Amino acid sequence: MATAYTPGLTVTNRITHRCRRVLPIPGDVLVAVGDTVNARDVVAQTLMPGDITPMNIANMLALPPADVPECMLKSKGDRLEIAEPLARTKGIFGLFKKDCKSKVAGTVESISRVTGQVMIRGEPEPVQVRAYLSGEVVEIIAGEGCVIEADVSFVQGIFGIGGEVWGRIVAACSSHDQELTADLIKPQMKDCIIIGGARMTDQAIRRARDVGAAAVVSGGLDDEDLRDFLGYDLGVAITGSEDLGLTIIVTEGFGDIAMAQRTFKLLASRQGDDASVNGATQIRAGVMRPEIIIPLSEKEKAREAESSHPDSELKLGRAVRIIRDPHFGLIGEVSNLPAEPQALDSGSKARVLEVRFDSGESVTIPRANVELIEG
Amino acid sequence: MKNIDPDNVRVILATDCGSTTTKAILIQKLDGVYRQTHRGEAPSTVEAPFADVTMGVVNAVTEVSELAGRRLIDDRGRIIQPAGGDEGCDIYISTSSAGGGLQMLVAGVVRQMTGESAKRAALGAGAIVMDVIASNDKRRPHDQIQRIRQLRPDMILISGGTDGGTTTHVVQIAELIAPAKPQPRFGRAFCMPIIYAGNKDAVSMIEGVFDDTVDLSIAENLRPVLERENLGPARDKIHDLFLEHVMAHAPGYDKLMGWVDAPIMPTPAAVGSILRTIAEQQDINAVGVDIGGATTDVFSVFDGTFNRTVSANLGMSYSISNVCTEAGMPNILRWVHFDMDERELRNRVKNKMIRPTTIPQTLEALIFEQAVAREALRLAYVQHKEFATTLKGVQQQRTVGDTFSQQSSGQTIVDNMKLDLLVGSGGVLSHAPRMHQTAMMLIDAFQPEGVTTLAKDSIFMMPHLGVLAQVHPKAAMEVFEKDCLIYLGTCVAAKGIGRPQKTCFEYAIRGETIDQSGALAFGEIKLLPLGLGETATITADPARGFDLGAGAGRRIERKVKGGTVGLILDARGRPLQLPADRDICKRTIEGWVTSLDLYPTMVVAA
Structure with missing residues (x-):
């Protein structure tokens, strides 16, 4: 294999970011190329076909299925309201007729003479897609949606829960290694994106939700606290659809771990700016990581240098983060890259590298257990 | 499948395209015996930005080529066939589980009977079964329809009823699937492939339930009588549709299908095939x-x-x-x-x-x-x-001797x-x-x-x-x-x-x-x-x-x-x-x- 290490997460002060916004089924696109949109603007909408409710008329009226079409009071395509008669038996000599009333409002979609089943399609449900990213529409996907582009500061987390939210950035911690505790979260942080430092405590998460914060971003989280907050143990990392009133993003991992200094500095420097945040995480084929996107103002665009994109090659001197125990979470630089596989304490043989910390201490780590840090 | 003279085969190249890694092996005839001699691997290239599975195949084969000292890829990036001197191979074959493999929704009338038979057919064909819809799965019909709408399978297998038996229940299942209008995972413009392998007397009714928004295929009933399963025809149909629909829509597979000497198989189906062959030939349980x-x-x-x-x-x-x-x-x-x-x-x-x-x-x-x-x-x-x-559901004939050893189906x-x-x-x-x-x-x-x-x-x-x-x-x-x-x-x-x-x-x-x-x-x-x-x-x-x-x-x-x-x-x-x-x-x-x-x-x- 060409690479045996994990490419790092993106943390950059300026990048041109594109966001694809599409409907789940075809519909109307409400914007045009060149339009400037706000994150909360609706850019596309459609009507999702309503729910289907089957009603077995043959069973309900004790009829042979083949007789159902003749007993129908409504035809295919007809509209009907709740409790409106849908079918009626012929009765005995025109007497003792029995009605079958609709359980739902909607339209008759099909009538089966094989099973005696009638399908009623409910009211269509409107589906809207918002811009999510404040920026310029650069492409229209006909009947589906659009692509929005903006110059932004961009931070990827390692794991998150909860969906897309918007809010103003506010720092609750004063350093990257300060634990985010409940007392640091104030009522005025309502609708904000709260930036913590190291691990966020379970009390802090609950307090953030109670004050109505949009999202909390911090370095670490205890699995037990996550389980308590979710109400269940997360089995696989496919998230984003949780509806808990708060989006959570962890930048480094699970446990007592401080946010990378560079990430903290970048987020703290954007205090007061509006950001778009999405906790959706999917760690399977087609990896999706949670993100914090902060559009730049014209003044900031002029000030911020375009972020350099260092190649993803593992080289001497490159900054890396250790992503597995022992030494989990520590950051250092590559000081040696032996070519031959070496025996690990576990007894396995693997390709390794040496990492030197600021303290001068060096450790040998499997290449699979480090990730590159940009910048 | 191409005509291959087994006696003239000296070099065989095989790849397995996974979601993350594409693995290639080289098999050569040495002293009259076939041996696996070299292997190589490369990251798979099914997803963006590459979106062409053959790039990963070429990279993995190139690694094998370098290790074996045998030229296997020509200047146009194609696999060289047949073998001649120190270049090329006589057979090239491949399996695939890229893009999450083959994902199916199956339906049967009774969950423990035709539902399970349908699940067995799908699993045996190498699929991941996303859900089993059945008349008695304890979900209300509109919940079942909601579930079908949420899923985006690659294809659907419907089974139910024994040949000559009642047709109502299996048609009822089809009537739940039709209005749900399930969307295929790949290619919005393509029709959802649906296989019907149930009571043969219900075929025309099933055809009447679905409109032209689906691609309906008919296979032999996979449970023609309660006492017997007939999974082969349904499995074959799944493989055909896997190649026609799923593979054809996955990036680069049309090209790969033109290279191989035998149809591309889903990886698990290929593993099942070799295990069955071994168990049969050696007369063992494995x-x-x-x-x-x-x-x-x-x-x-x-x-x-x-x-x-x-x-x-x-x-x-x-x-x-x-x-x-x-x-x-x-x-x-x-x-x-x-x-x-x-x-x-x-x-x-x-x-x-x-x-x-x-x-x-x-x-x-x-x-x-x-x-x-x-x-x-x-x-x-x-x-x-x-x-x-x-x-399950098979009637058992018992004698007095079975009194103390009764086994249920x-x-x-x-x-x-x-x-x-x-x-x-x-x-x-x-x-x-x-x-x-x-x-x-x-x-x-x-x-x-x-x-x-x-x-x-x-x-x-x-x-x-x-x-x-x-x-x-x-x-x-x-x-x-x-x-x-x-x-x-x-x-x-x-x-x-x-x-x-x-x-x-x-x-x-x-x-x-x-x-x-x-x-x-x-x-x-x-x-x-x-x-x-x-x-x-x-x-x-x-x-x-x-x-x-x-x-x-x-x-x-x-x-x-x-x-x-x-x-x-x-x-x-x-x-x-x-x-x-x-x-x-x-x-x-x-x-x-x-x-x-x-x-x-x-x-x-x-």
Whole structure:
């Protein structure tokens, strides 16, 4: 294999970011190329076909299925309201007729003479897609949606829960290694994106939700606290659809771990700016990581240098983060890259590298257990 | 499929395109025998920005080409065929599980009968079954419709009713699927492929239910009578549609389909194919397991009946947290012979889940991962046993003689006492630092009884050989025997429970390199040397209440195969029970670790 290490997460002060916004089924696109949109603007909408409710008329009226079409009071395509008669038996000599009333409002979609089943399609449900990213529409996907582009500061987390939210950035911690505790979260942080430092405590998460914060971003989280907050143990990392009133993003991992200094500095420097945040995480084929996107103002665009994109090659001197125990979470630089596989304490043989910390201490780590840090 | 003269085949190239890695192997005829000579791998290129599977194939083949010193790719980036001099190959074949493999929704009238038959057909064809919709699945019809709308399968299989029986119920199922208008996973513009394999009398009614927004195909009823399954035609139809629809819409596959000499198979279908061939040719019962990062596949052939299950969320990286949730942390820690902090472990497990490519660096981390693997394998095998059953709903004819041995239909056909060969593959089994660890993980999880040969497929070559068996069975068998399997040895295990320190069985082993006899007390496990390629004859007398395959307390005499680990005599009893007291459990596991020399001694004492 060409690479045996994990490419790092993106943390950059300026990048041109594109966001694809599409409907789940075809519909109307409400914007045009060149339009400037706000994150909360609706850019596309459609009507999702309503729910289907089957009603077995043959069973309900004790009829042979083949007789159902003749007993129908409504035809295919007809509209009907709740409790409106849908079918009626012929009765005995025109007497003792029995009605079958609709359980739902909607339209008759099909009538089966094989099973005696009638399908009623409910009211269509409107589906809207918002811009999510404040920026310029650069492409229209006909009947589906659009692509929005903006110059932004961009931070990827390692794991998150909860969906897309918007809010103003506010720092609750004063350093990257300060634990985010409940007392640091104030009522005025309502609708904000709260930036913590190291691990966020379970009390802090609950307090953030109670004050109505949009999202909390911090370095670490205890699995037990996550389980308590979710109400269940997360089995696989496919998230984003949780509806808990708060989006959570962890930048480094699970446990007592401080946010990378560079990430903290970048987020703290954007205090007061509006950001778009999405906790959706999917760690399977087609990896999706949670993100914090902060559009730049014209003044900031002029000030911020375009972020350099260092190649993803593992080289001497490159900054890396250790992503597995022992030494989990520590950051250092590559000081040696032996070519031959070496025996690990576990007894396995693997390709390794040496990492030197600021303290001068060096450790040998499997290449699979480090990730590159940009910048 | 191209016409191939088997006698003129000298060089075979095979690839397996996975979601993350594309693996290539080269098979060459050396001194009249087919051998696997080189292998290479490269990252798969199905997803953006590459979006062309053939790029990964070319990269993996290029690596093989460089290692073999044989030119396999021409200047246009095509595989060179046929072989001539030191370039090209005579056969090129491939399997694929890229893009998450083949994902199916199946439906039947009765969940335990036609629903299960449909599930078996889909799993046997190499699919992941997303859900089974049935009249009696306890969901209300509109909930079923909602579920169908949410899923985005690659295709749908509908079954139900016996030929000549009632048609109403299966049509009712079709009527639930039609208005849900399920959308295919790939290609919004394409029609959803639906296979109907139910009561043949309902075909015209089913055709009337669906409009032209779906692509309806008809296959023979997979349960024509209650007493018999007929899965072959439905499986073949699934394979055809897999190639026509799923593969054709996956990026680059149209090109790849033009290169291969046999149809591309879903990877698990190819593994099933080779396991079935082996079991048939050697007249044995076999179980194969492939434990991956996200899923665990179990394949079995018992008395000629093949079954496959996919445990979708039991795996060692993406799904490791789910294993811990399903098994429970105490069940995992019972395999660990030292104390670990549970809070820290839970965080470690989640960190592995979010960074799935990391590997254990310390011995402690390795032991914990192998404990998780035991539970993942155990749970996957439990699911497999529950699924691999005799047909349910079959009327049983009983006589007075059956009064005390009445068996209902739907009993598992997996019988560990009849199991002859157990094959393991997947990172945690294949890359264990000591093969003893692989053998013990297999024994602890599967708990084979009697005499069972253990092996591992070290580089997961079974998919390649499964397809090869379709075009060149001789080459496939020769490579399977010589290069695919690494024999670990044989496990001789007694079924039954006894009292500690009481004799479980006495044994005498005679062979060219071994001549030993002795007795094992209940609770003991012992490793005897019997190397790769060596065989010996074991004579064993189980104590009263213990069974080694000939019945309780009855002597067995069997030939056993050696391997890289040796001969393992297991008197720990079946079912394997670990002490409930944590301290006693730790000491027990430590004793087993020492007996099998599983880990370096310095940690055993820790």
